[in-house]
Amino acid sequence: MLESAIDIGLLSQFFSVQIHPKDMTYTQHQIVKRLGISRATLHRVLTDSPKVKTATRERVLKELDALNYVPNAIAQSLKTSKTQTLGIMGPATANASQIDKLTSIYVAARELGYSIIFAYSDGSPEADANSIRELKSRMVDGIIAFDRGLHANTQLYKSIIDNGKPLVTLYPTPGVETDCIYVDTRNAFKRVTKHLIDLGHKDIGLLITASKSNYIVNRELGFRDAMQKAKLPVNDNWIIYASPDGMNTINSDEEEAVAWKISDYQYGFWGASLLLAKRTRPTALVCFTDEAAIGALRAAQVAEVSIPDELAIVGYNDKEDAKFARVPLTTMHQPDELIGKKVLQTLVRRINGELTDSPVVEALSAKLIVRESCGAATTN
């Protein structure tokens, strides 16, 4: 008795009992001393091993509960070389759809017993390198690349793979052979454009940004897919590549970084104003996000252009803002809630070696949501 008291520190025990006995952090060593058993037995109880006498087990469990024992994950990690931790690297973002994706990752991680370290980066090469260093240093079991599909990321991702860490991306990245769970935005934009075509529109414009990212480029590709399939000409005059300086080009990684700091609303407003000022206008406009569409709605309001009568508008994302826009938006709904589940399932199986060598690449589909802005619905 005296021995054990000395062992865990006479003074600290005194205080801990006196002040908040429930909230002291005990080590296995201390618990073992108290119970007069060995580390191994304790470990067996902790891991539900059958090789423990029931009486012993119960005595141990009771003590564990009384002491509110929480294992030290750091020590576990050091010993096992597994941290039960996943790293997310990417830019922070205020886009509601991105947030929902992120949340679904958090939820899924929690369910599978993984903690998440969010390695924030502003997208600059130095910040990205720092993020990787951070995650490597903390021995994360796997990494989720939460980005917008910039080509500049290729090298970065390769270095992660070379380091032997499982990596899941949310965009297929050319030249990077790794697991990828993504929403097929190209197909989504093809379908939302087709919806406009089916409604009888022939003169259709596209409002995107000048970014070279997959996030943007895929949307243009999908739009062109639909136009081509319908044998409709694409009027380049009606494709607006919005950019911060209004010059409609982005030529460097630095300019990309700056471009992402501007809101989709703003791009939508600028872009639509530009389009509406032209001598001839399309009868329909595909916007790269709902937020851009809301910006366009505002521009139309200022220009006194009636939506959808004079210009049909569609967006992409389908978060709450689309529903409550001045003209409720026709848009595509992404399965954001599903992504986290899929990503974690893939990543964890990869970590556990349950997957073959070839990368898992899974495309998820978006769903058309018809509201008033396209002119098809007249509810309300």
Add this chain to the structure above:
Amino acid sequence: MLESAIDIGLLSQFFSVQIHPKDMTYTQHQIVKRLGISRATLHRVLTDSPKVKTATRERVLKELDALNYVPNAIAQSLKTSKTQTLGIMGPATANASQIDKLTSIYVAARELGYSIIFAYSDGSPEADANSIRELKSRMVDGIIAFDRGLHANTQLYKSIIDNGKPLVTLYPTPGVETDCIYVDTRNAFKRVTKHLIDLGHKDIGLLITASKSNYIVNRELGFRDAMQKAKLPVNDNWIIYASPDGMNTINSDEEEAVAWKISDYQYGFWGASLLLAKRTRPTALVCFTDEAAIGALRAAQVAEVSIPDELAIVGYNDKEDAKFARVPLTTMHQPDELIGKKVLQTLVRRINGELTDSPVVEALSAKLIVRESCGAATTN
């Protein structure tokens, strides 16, 4: 030479050199063997200690760089009992203002060399307890409570403090003596209400939710402060406590949890519809967020009530959506970008023992942004 090769594993060295020499993870032990120096000397170089011969230092630094050495933070943590890791506990959220706060915390943490573990919780007592367990287990150096000021959190926060972990909250929590950095929403709502009063409004309504959280309650208090100061009567008929079931009450923690799943837009739409249907209406309406105000804008549009002429509307948050609303919103701008800096500064100083015993409690002020929805501006 042979010895060192054997020591770090003949096979693994072979492969690592062959496949990706740059990306192997080396331990201090391995590096020490290669260089023929001691752990201590390596450590001195790593920590910039002056007690190393310049020649030795350079030789070591060169090797470190060549091998791309990244220290194992897990081992460091175990040894020093400091993880350079901070935990954030709270619900995930799609509110743009919350996201900006969170981002500013990430940025500030990165600058100070701390990693962030986001311990997601849906707000239920079990999930909260799990979050605390997770953070305790991972030995975070401090915790940031990222919540909406629910009374149910009091016990939770007390248990963190009892455990001896520094805790910073973003709401003053009654009964919890800890550091707190917050935006004074009560004062903000007093001022935005006063703005309406100054514009000549006497009949002013308030649209909030039925939540008992500080997030909501402070807003009502601020509204009442302004009305009282101006000696204006508060018409309870014009205070809308929106709730999911339309019964305008929330009576339990469970109901609170459900209530937070519904968007502010939706509450704004429901609440304003309710208000506009009444026999008598106020001439101005204070909404609990910009998103609620946008929902109210939509309800007004449906009811063909002209904003701001028949009803002035103000919100709170001032993110991009406020600017591009059908009627650009008069609102209060929170210093979200500042919060991370302040929170981290406080938390890190607390961790380092640089603060006195008494809690740091700092209130930040919001700023009035006047646009069209209040009827004061007519810019376009």
Add this chain to the structure above:
DNA sequence: ATGAAAGCGCTAACAC
């Protein structure tokens, strides 16, 4: 200016 050695809390192989 440099090195040897103990130990952070845990797991797991091995002994009894």
Add this chain to the structure above:
DNA sequence: GTGTTAGCGCTTTCAT
């Protein structure tokens, strides 16, 4: 069914 022990990668006295 239970106990002993080595060691994960690092920091840190204490010697030399």
